[in-house]
Each structure stands twice: as structure tokens, then as C-alpha cells.
Amino acid sequence: MAVKPPVMRALSRSLSLRLRQAPRPSSPCSSKQLRTYSNEPTKARLNGSVDYSSTPLLNHISQSCLANPELPQHVRQSKTKRINLFQAINEAMRHALQTDERVLVFGEDVQFGGVFRCTMGLAQDFGNERVFNTPLSEQGLVGFAIGAASEGMRPIAEIQFADYVFPAFDQLINECAKVRYRAGDTGMDCGGVVVRMPSGGVGHGALYHSQSPEALFTHVPGLRVVIPRSPVQAKGLLLAAIASNDPVIFMEPKILYRAAVEQVPIGSYTLPLDRAEILKPGSDLTIVSYGTPLYTCQAAIEAAEKDFRCSVELIDLRTIYPWDRATVLESVEKTGRAIVVHESMMNAGVGAEIAATIQEQAFLRLSAPVKRVAGWATHTGLVYEKFIIPDVTRVYDAIKQSLDY
Incomplete structure (x- = not known):
């Protein structure tokens, strides 16, 4: 066994003595009463868990879903199915890939479905030339999206978490948002760029997985910033974003990926990007x-x-x-x-x-x-x-x- 130097032995004795002399918590502050987590208190009248299964903000039956006047008439006469938000995102991208050969989906780990499974099954169904992984470089994958859109493609770039988007700010602010203005009447733009990212709190995200950086994008002319609240909204707004000739930052509340479940029209549809x-x-x-x-x-x-x-x-x-x-x-x-x-x-x-x-x-x-x-x-x-x-x-x-x- 290695012998400790005199300084280390003295330090060990000092720490041991302090620990033995440390007062034990009294009964009013016992370990059972200390609150060492962030959660709602027991029997709270207001701050209980949200009951997504009954909230009126979600369409729990087909009739309420299809009554939405923003849906096209043929969609309002169709059928629905019960899915969550990440499945609605997946369906929107699947429809875009099926109907437009210019659509590409790429990002870090999207081939196996991504962290939140939003791209699950797309690489298998549409091939690795249209749904593919990129290197771990947000600046690189957003720069690629801008170049692809400038050549007429409709790229959907996934940032794994909104917290990771900051290395891509130069591309988004100095290139993506300015291409159309800078090009004048040449017809060049990067419309069709959609940059998707999970954002917001999830309960245990800490420093690097809980941020909501949407305000940073709202200072930039040339970008649209969209945040859906539900599966119906996510599907329609994402399809509208893909069709838009403006680049769109599409921020998906990660806590709603599985929590928000409702009846969603089976067919494709778009919802307005310019109306509350x-x-x-x-x-x-x-x-x-x-x-x-x-x-x-x-x-x-x-x-x-x-x-x-x-x-x-x-x-x-x-x-x-x-x-x-x-x-x-x-x-x-x-x-x-x-x-x-x-x-x-x-x-x-x-x-x-x-x-x-x-x-x-x-x-x-x-x-x-x-x-x-x-x-x-x-x-x-x-x-x-x-x-x-x-x-x-x-x-x-x-x-x-x-x-x-």
C-alpha cells in the first residue's frame, strides 16, 4: 500500500474530523422533508401534472378534428387516426418525400430515426440518397441545406437539439436569411429550407438539453419561426413550411413528442404560416x-x-x-x-x-x-x-x- 505524504495524512485527518463533528439535520429539516428535485407538491390544487388525455387543446375525437375550418374541404370529409406529435412529424416528412423528389431529409443520426424517432423508417423506405446521416457539424449540415435549396432542392435539416444550433448561426443569419434579398431579381433563393429542432424543457434537460432559443431567430428578417402545439398542427404546419419559399426554423416542443396525442387527418394538408x-x-x-x-x-x-x-x-x-x-x-x-x-x-x-x-x-x-x-x-x-x-x-x-x- 502506498504511504501518504505527511501533508495528505494531515488533510485526511482534518476532513475526517470535520465530518464526524458535522451536526445531524434536526427533525424540521430531515432528509425526508428536504426537496431535492423539481416536481409538483403533493395534492397541489394548481400545479398538478397536465392531463393531456382530457385537455380541450387536443382533438380526442374525429369530429372535433375534422371540424377545423382551416382544413381543406376534402380533408374535412376524410378519416383520422390517433397519433402523437413525433408520429405526425414523421407523416409530414413521409408525404413530402413521396410527392416531391426534390425533398431531402438529413441530420445527425436520422437514418435510424433520430433521438426522438421523428425520422424512423424514412431511410429504409426512401433510400440513403434522400434520407442520410451527416457529420456532427451543425454549421456544415445547415450550409449544405442552403446550397441544396439554392440548386432547387427542398431540404429538411434536423438539428438534434435546439441547444446545438448555435454553431450554425452564421449560416442561418448571414446566408440563409439573406439569400433572396441579396440576389435581387435574379430569382436565386433558398426557399424550401426547413431546419427542424427539438426545443424547450422536458423536466431533466439541464444546461444543454432544455433551452428555448426561438427569440434569437425572431430578430432576423428573411426567416420564419414556427412552433406547433399538437400533432394536427405539427403535420399541417410542417407541410406548409416545406412548401414555403421562405426558409423556416421549425421548433418542436420535445415534451410534447409523446405526451400530446390526438386524432389527426390521414391525408395531407397545410395550415397557414401567417395566422395565429x-x-x-x-x-x-x-x-x-x-x-x-x-x-x-x-x-x-x-x-x-x-x-x-x-x-x-x-x-x-x-x-x-x-x-x-x-x-x-x-x-x-x-x-x-x-x-x-x-x-x-x-x-x-x-x-x-x-x-x-x-x-x-x-x-x-x-x-x-x-x-x-x-x-x-x-x-x-x-x-x-x-x-x-x-x-x-x-x-x-x-x-x-x-x-x-
């Missing part, structure tokens, strides 16, 4: 959100309407850039109050732009200041994720404060 959707009409207050937080907002609205006897309008932006100002302003002019909710941090977030627009264009109709409920401006520690992103209680409190102002 009013999910629930109301007369006293407007809540604007997108993606996963919509389910939090819905739960808060149900509790608030029961407790405060109010009527709250809920709007899904869907496309957060360029966003549908007309729908939001029309709603706020009717209700006189507005709250914006998103997972990404508050400072310089999407909510800041919406709040500023409402203040500029609907100020005289406001009965209360526009409120923002957003993620805190901090990094996401592994056990603190649920403490950082908005929960039902925070949205509920914002509704109360706005109504009481």
Missing part, C-alpha cells in the same frame, strides 16, 4: 402563448374562470416570426387586458415584442399593464427546471393581478 389561432374566445382578458405553455395556460384559465368568474381568450401564435399582430391586437382591443406566456427567458423574449406592440397600438384600450410570464433569466440546473419555466400558479396569479388592477 384563437383556441378559446373570451371577453375579459387575452393570453397569448405558443407551444407547451399553452397547456399550462389552459389549466390556469380553467381555475381562474371558476374562481374569478371571468372570461379569458387564449391565442396560439403558431408562427412567432413574423407573428400575427392583427389577431392579437383585435383581441386585446376587445378584452382590454393581455398576458404573454412563454418558456424562454423573459429578457428580450418574444413576450417583450408582443407587449411593446400592444402598448404602441392598443394603449388607449388597456385597462391594465401588459404582463409577461416567462422563464427566469438563468441557466437551467438539472433539478430546477420546473422552478424556472412558467407553471400554472404563475399564470393564475398573473390573471388575478391583471383583473384586480
Whole structure:
């Protein structure tokens, strides 16, 4: 056995003595009572788990799905099937590959289905020339997508996590977003580029798998930024993005990949990239959100309407850039109050732009200041994720404060 030097022996004795002398936790702070994880408290009235099986934001029966007036008439007369969000993404890409030989799907590990299985089975059915893996280089795969689109292809590039997109910013901001403007009347563009990426919190993502960087893209003219809330929306918006002549950043809330399940039309269809959707009409207050937080907002609205006897309008932006100002302003002019909710941090977030627009264009109709409920401006520690992103209680409190102002 190796003999420890005198300094190490002294250090070991000192640490051992400190450990023996350390006080044991008293009963009020026993290990059973210490909360070392981020989870909802037992029997919480507001902050319980979202019940995706009953939320009115999902179509649990075919009739409600096919009643959507945005669907084409032939689709509204068709059949549906019950699938989750990642399966809807897969179906959209499958349809695009089947109907347009210009469509390519590529990214890191997409041949075996990707981390979230969104590309599962596509390489086997369409071959490795159209569905293929790329090197671990986000800048490289996005640069390839821009070049392919400039040559007339319709590339769908997958970033494995939104947290990994930052090396590709130069390509996206300085090339992808500017090609059409720079080319003038030459007809050159990179329309058809869709850059897909899982984004947002999942409960245990920590520093590098929980970020929501959508606001960084909304400062860039030339890009569209789309975030779907459900399988029906994901399929229709992705097909619309692939057909668009603008490059599209398509951000998929990873917690909804399997959690959000609903009836989805079997055939192909597109949904508008330039319109928000009013999910629930109301007369006293407007809540604007997108993606996963919509389910939090819905739960808060149900509790608030029961407790405060109010009527709250809920709007899904869907496309957060360029966003549908007309729908939001029309709603706020009717209700006189507005709250914006998103997972990404508050400072310089999407909510800041919406709040500023409402203040500029609907100020005289406001009965209360526009409120923002957003993620805190901090990094996401592994056990603190649920403490950082908005929960039902925070949205509920914002509704109360706005109504009481």
C-alpha cells in the first residue's frame, strides 16, 4: 500500500474530523422533508401534472378534428387516426418525400430515426440518397441545406437539439436569411429550407438539453419561426413550411413528442404560416402563448374562470416570426387586458415584442399593464427546471393581478 505524504495524512485527518463533528439535520429539516428535485407538491390544487388525455387543446375525437375550418374541404370529409406529435412529424416528412423528389431529409443520426424517432423508417423506405446521416457539424449540415435549396432542392435539416444550433448561426443569419434579398431579381433563393429542432424543457434537460432559443431567430428578417402545439398542427404546419419559399426554423416542443396525442387527418394538408389561432374566445382578458405553455395556460384559465368568474381568450401564435399582430391586437382591443406566456427567458423574449406592440397600438384600450410570464433569466440546473419555466400558479396569479388592477 502506498504511504501518504505527511501533508495528505494531515488533510485526511482534518476532513475526517470535520465530518464526524458535522451536526445531524434536526427533525424540521430531515432528509425526508428536504426537496431535492423539481416536481409538483403533493395534492397541489394548481400545479398538478397536465392531463393531456382530457385537455380541450387536443382533438380526442374525429369530429372535433375534422371540424377545423382551416382544413381543406376534402380533408374535412376524410378519416383520422390517433397519433402523437413525433408520429405526425414523421407523416409530414413521409408525404413530402413521396410527392416531391426534390425533398431531402438529413441530420445527425436520422437514418435510424433520430433521438426522438421523428425520422424512423424514412431511410429504409426512401433510400440513403434522400434520407442520410451527416457529420456532427451543425454549421456544415445547415450550409449544405442552403446550397441544396439554392440548386432547387427542398431540404429538411434536423438539428438534434435546439441547444446545438448555435454553431450554425452564421449560416442561418448571414446566408440563409439573406439569400433572396441579396440576389435581387435574379430569382436565386433558398426557399424550401426547413431546419427542424427539438426545443424547450422536458423536466431533466439541464444546461444543454432544455433551452428555448426561438427569440434569437425572431430578430432576423428573411426567416420564419414556427412552433406547433399538437400533432394536427405539427403535420399541417410542417407541410406548409416545406412548401414555403421562405426558409423556416421549425421548433418542436420535445415534451410534447409523446405526451400530446390526438386524432389527426390521414391525408395531407397545410395550415397557414401567417395566422395565429384563437383556441378559446373570451371577453375579459387575452393570453397569448405558443407551444407547451399553452397547456399550462389552459389549466390556469380553467381555475381562474371558476374562481374569478371571468372570461379569458387564449391565442396560439403558431408562427412567432413574423407573428400575427392583427389577431392579437383585435383581441386585446376587445378584452382590454393581455398576458404573454412563454418558456424562454423573459429578457428580450418574444413576450417583450408582443407587449411593446400592444402598448404602441392598443394603449388607449388597456385597462391594465401588459404582463409577461416567462422563464427566469438563468441557466437551467438539472433539478430546477420546473422552478424556472412558467407553471400554472404563475399564470393564475398573473390573471388575478391583471383583473384586480
